[in-house]
Amino acid sequence: MAEDFSFEIVKKIGTVAEGKGGWNIELNLVSWGGRPAKYDLRSWSPDHQKMGKGSTFSKDELISLKKLLDTIQIE
Structure with a gap:
């Protein structure tokens, strides 16, 4: 049986897609x-009580991801 877990959205940064x-x-x-x-x-x-699969990043990981995304040329 899955254990309960807690989460708190400390800061909403933005919506990528609706x-x-x-x-x-x-x-x-x-x-x-x-x-x-x-x-x-x-x-x-909509009520932030349910979530789908996702990815979590430390600050350093997010910086690395941003650098990688900056190298991609989107057509």
């Missing part, structure tokens, strides 16, 4: 289980 039914892909600063907050990219329900 989906059907009000679910949005968002970049937020989230504290999981009372730990220090990390950058988090995932889909959230």
